[in-house]
Amino acid sequence: MESMTAARPKPVTAPELRDLIVEGGELALLDLRGEGTFGDGHLLFAVSATLSRLEMVIDDLVPRLSAPIVLCAGGDGDDDLITRGAQRLAGAGYSDISYLKGGLEAWAGAGFEVFTGVNVPSKAFGECIEVWYQTPHIPATELQAMKDRGDDLVIVDSRPMSEFKAMNIPGGIDVPGAELALRIHDIAPDPETTVVVNCAGRTRSIIGAQSLINAGIPNRVVALENGTMGWHLAGFELEQGAERSFPAVSGNGLARAAECAGRVGDMFGVPEIDAATLDQWRNDPTRTLYLLDVRDLAEFEAGHLEGSKPAPGGQLIQATDRTVAVRGARLVLVDDNGVRAKMTASWLIQMGWGDVHVLKDGLEGDKSLGPLVTGPHRPRVPGLEAANPDEVSAKELAALIVVGGALVVDLADSRDHRAGHIPASRFAVRANMPGNLSPLSDKAVIVLTSPDGVLARLAAADAGASGAQVKVLSGGTAAWVKAGHPMAKGFKDALDEPKDVWVRPYDLDQGNEAAMQTYLGWEVDLTKQIERDGTANFLDFGAAGERGSR
Numbered sequence: 186m187e188s189m190t191a192a193r194p195k196p197v198t199a200p201e202l203r204d205l206i207v208e209g210g211e212l213a214l215l216d217l218r219g220e221g222t223f224g225d226g227h228l229l230f231a232v233s234a235t236l237s238r239l240e241m242v243i244d245d246l247v248p249r250l251s252a253p254i255v256l257c258a259g260g261d262g263d264d265d266l267i268t269r270g271a272q273r274l275a276g277a278g279y280s281d282i283s284y285l286k287g288g289l290e291a292w293a294g295a296g297f298e299v300f301t302g303v304n305v306p307s308k309a310f311g312e313c314i315e316v317w318y319q320t321p322h323i324p325a326t327e328l329q330a331m332k333d334r335g336d337d338l339v340i341v342d343s344r345p346m347s348e349f350k351a352m353n354i355p356g357g358i359d360v361p362g363a364e365l366a367l368r369i370h371d372i373a374p375d376p377e378t379t380v381v382v383n384c385a386g387r388t389r390s391i392i393g394a395q396s397l398i399n400a401g402i403p404n405r406v407v408a409l410e411n412g413t414m415g416w417h418l419a420g421f422e423l424e425q426g427a428e429r430s431f432p433a434v435s436g437n438g439l440a441r442a443a444e445c446a447g448r449v450g451d452m453f454g455v456p457e458i459d460a461a462t463l464d465q466w467r468n469d470p471t472r473t474l475y476l477l478d479v480r481d482l483a484e485f486e487a488g489h490l491e492g493s494k495p496a497p498g499g500q501l502i503q504a505t506d507r508t509v510a511v512r513g514a515r516l517v518l519v520d521d522n523g524v525r526a527k528m529t530a531s532w533l534i535q536m537g538w539g540d541v542h543v544l545k546d547g548l549e550g551d552k553s554l555g556p557l558v559t560g561p562h563r564p565r566v567p568g569l570e571a572a573n574p575d576e577v578s579a580k581e582l583a584a585l586i587v588v589g590g591a592l593v594v595d596l597a598d599s600r601d602h603r604a605g606h607i608p609a610s611r612f613a614v615r616a617n618m619p620g621n622l623s624p625l626s627d628k629a630v631i632v633l634t635s636p637d638g639v640l641a642r643l644a645a646a647d648a649g650a651s652g653a654q655v656k657v658l659s660g661g662t663a664a665w666v667k668a669g670h671p672m673a674k675g676f677k678d679a680l681d682e683p684k685d686v687w688v689r690p691y692d693l694d695q696g697n698e699a700a701m702q703t704y705l706g707w708e709v710d711l712t713k714q715i716e717r718d719g720t721a722n723f724l725d726f727g728a729a730g731e732r733g734s735r
Contacts, residue, residue, distance in 0.1 A: 194271040196286035197255055199295040205255070206230060206720050209539070211473055211513040213247045216257045217270045219614065221684035226289055226299045229718055230306060231257055232510040235685065236270050237596075237615035240643055243277060244565040245494060246510035249473040250278045260290035266616070277567035298718035302707060303687045304504040309711040310536050310723055311388035315408075316712060317725045320395045322408040325419035328381060332356070338379040339372055340409075341365060343393035343499055346430065352413055352423040352691065354383055359430045362393050362499020363479050363525040366400045366445050368431040370438040376403035383409035383416075385691060387708050389503050396528055399452065400445035414691065414701045439522065446527040450543075453531040453726065457545040460554050463517060467492065473514035477501065479529045480520045488557035490548070493519060495562050498529035505536065519544040537722035566639060574633075574645035576659040579668035582607075582632055591630040594622070594648070596640045597662065599676065599683030600692065607634060607665055608673040613680040615644040619651035621680045626653060634658040634665070 197205070205212055215234040216223050223233045234242055247254060254274065258266045267284045274282055285292065293299050302308065314320060323331075331338055340357040342349050349359040360368055365382070373380055380402075382393040387410075394408035409415065413423055434442070449455070458466075466474050478485050479498035489495075496508045498518075509516065516538060518526040526543040533541045548557065577585070585591035586609065593610035595602050602612045613621055625631055631653045633641035638661030648655045658664065666672065676683065690700035715721050 194256065194267065195283040197283045198286050199292045199297060202255060202285055202292075203295075203297060203720065205253075206512075209513055209722070211252055211511050213252055213254045213510040213512070214257060215246070215254060215270075215510065217266050217616075218258055218263070219616070219685040220303065220687045222259070224301060224303050224687035226293075226301055227305075228257060228289070228292060229298065229300050229309075229715075229720055230506075230512060232506045233303065234510070235616065236266055236273075237644075237685065238640060239270060239273055240277065240567050240569070241564070241639065243274065243279075243567065245508070247279070247473070248475065249470075249511070251280050251470070252473045252511050252514075253281045254279060254283070256282065256284040258285075258288045260288040263288055269616075273567075298714055300711075300714065300718075304506060305711065306536070306721070307503050307505055308388050308708055309715045309721070310502075311391045312708060312712045313715070313723050313725070314395055314535070315387075315391045318395055318398070320391050320398070320408055321406070322390070322394070322410045323381070324410045325416045325421055328354075328409060328416075329419075329421060331379070331381075336379065337375065337377055338381055340381045340383060341369070341372065341393070343382055343384050343389040345497070345500060346428065348385065350426060350428060352385075352425055353427055354409070354413060354416055355422070355424045357383065357424075357427075357429070359428075361481070361497060362389055362396065362502060363497060363529050364431060364481070364499070365393050365396055366402075366449075366528050367434060367442045367522075367524045368438070369397060369402060369404075370441040371432050371435050373402075373404055374438075379405045379407065381407055381409055384412045385689075386412045386414050386705060389499060392502055392532060393499070396532075399449050399531070400528070401448050402445065411705050414705060418698060418701060439524075442524045443522065446524040449531045450527040453534050455527050455530045455534065456542050458517065458542045459545050463544060463554065466515060466517070473511040475509055475511075475514055475516050477508065477516060477518050478520065479518050479525045484521070486559065486561050488548070488559055490519060491555050491558050494564075498525050501529060502532045502536075505533070514540065516541045517544055518542070519547050521548045523547055535724050535726060537724060566643070568643060569639065572642040572645060574642055574649075574655065574657045577632060577656050578659050579665045579670060582658055582665070583668075583670055585630065585632070591632045591656075592625055592628045593632050593634055593658075594625070594680065595662070596633060596635040596644055598686050599679075600686050600688075601636065603674065603676045603683075605662075605672040605674055607662060608671060609678075610634065610673075611678050611680050612676065612683070614685055615640065615647060617681050618644060618647035619649075622648060622651040622653060624680065626651065628653065630654050630656055632656050632658055635661050637661045637663055 216231040217236040341360040342357045343362040390408040476493040477496035478493045485495040520526045595610040635641040
């Protein structure tokens with residue numbers, strides 16, 4: 186693929202782009218629109234990389250500067266979006282940037298499939314797995330009857346704790362997807378105990394249940410049909426605020442989990458590499474490498490390999506496009522004992538990722554990889570060091586607000602803004618600056634804020650082009666909260682429409698039953714759309730273990 190000048194990326198037609206996708210080489214297809222607009226329609230393997238936050242996500246999504254990138258937007262009316270995105274990427278050092286000529290409109294006009302929603306490859310894959318493996322499932326009414334009878338069962342919720350705490354099936358235990366095969370032997374040691382796996386909808390229920398079945402545990406395993414949404418639609422109450430989680434792994438539980446993971450590794454041909462191979466791949470300038478730590482986030486922060494990135498296994502399968510943007514890249518998975526890495530790798534292989542490997546012995550292996558690094562993951566943010574806007578402290582901002590000397594513009598996503606923001610601050614989308622600031626032109630000072638202040642610093646130059654005096658809240662909204670200042674909730678007086686996020690049915694406050702039904706039907710119908718599209722390379726190993734391609 187040819188490179189570009191700073192101002193003019195190379196155009197690629199819809200048929201040419203489809204050929205690139207089908208060829209299977211390295212390719213990052215980045216959609217620069219807001220996630221809400223992206224969710225209204227996009228290419229199957231497009232990754233949502235909104236222009237507003239592009240610098241904050243690009244290093245994680247596309248770690249190799251020479252990887253081929255194709256930018257996508259809605260149509261010719263988004264030319265400015267493409268130009269600005271290409272310029273930012275070129276400024277960050279990316280050298281192979283093209284764009285889909287005519288955008289989504291041209292793609293649809295060529296007769297190719299347009300997909301709605303988010304995390305579509307993972308969602309569609311889950312539906313294919315249920316069909317191919319005939320993953321057993323039960324409706325909410327049957328689960329309630331089992332509970333009423335006092336049947337021997339456990340309910341394991343395969344979502345992260347944050348989602349579990351927001352709403353869960355009463356009596357359930359939080360066991361995120363990649364943890365299931367590792368923890369289930371201590372949670373349900375009796376083979377007579379039925380294991381019910383649920384999530385909010387369908388994908389993680391199906392993948393979680395099939396993971397345990399593939400692992401060969403002796404228990405009966407079923408997915409809860411339609412998850413917490415199905416439970417709610419059946420008229421049953423959900424629990425909020427629960428924090429029940431899995432116990433520590435026992436010696437016997439770990440031994441049994443290792444046996445299960447070994448069987449799965451053999452079943453799906455999960456390859457292992459040693460430290461020397463990983464070191465060679467790290468220094469290979471011709472291939473994109475993702476070194477992904479599939480353990481729990483707290484474990485990652487307690488100690489991880491230099492250069493690895495947090496990707497808890499269950500969420501990685503649920504939303505691969507949030508972590509890995511370069512299709513055809515090398516993926517190396519790491520954990521402490523191999524169980525979670527092998528289980529996660531087995532699913533990535535079935536999803537069609539042909540270059541997936543597990544680091545042999547994980548963090549317990551070859552110490553030549555260097556000492557473990559502690560603390561949270563901090564991605565490289567191109568342009569951040571050069572951004573030196575005028576800043577105000579939380580105390581100074583509070584004083585300015587009292588005398589009417591400043592108006593606060595909040596660059597948090599609309600979901601977070603709705604949940605809590607600085608009083609009287611107004612939601613705005615960075616990609617729409619400076620035009621969206623015109624109603625504020627008479628204000629003496631515009632103060633930008635964002636959750637930790639990073640996005641606000643990046644956006645200061647965009648806002649300054651409005652001609653207004655612009656400052657940034659030092660430390661962002663987190664500093665405001667830490668200083669003890671009040672927060673407000675709700676959504677009003679926004680400068681932009683909240684099209685920056687995709688709203689899930691369970692994000693709605695009231696009357697969301699119809700949205701839930703529509704969402705669940707959309708998931709089921711994805712298998713037909715995948716067949717029409719013809720660009721997916723999911724692998725159907727089938728119940729008999731015979732490998733085929735779909």
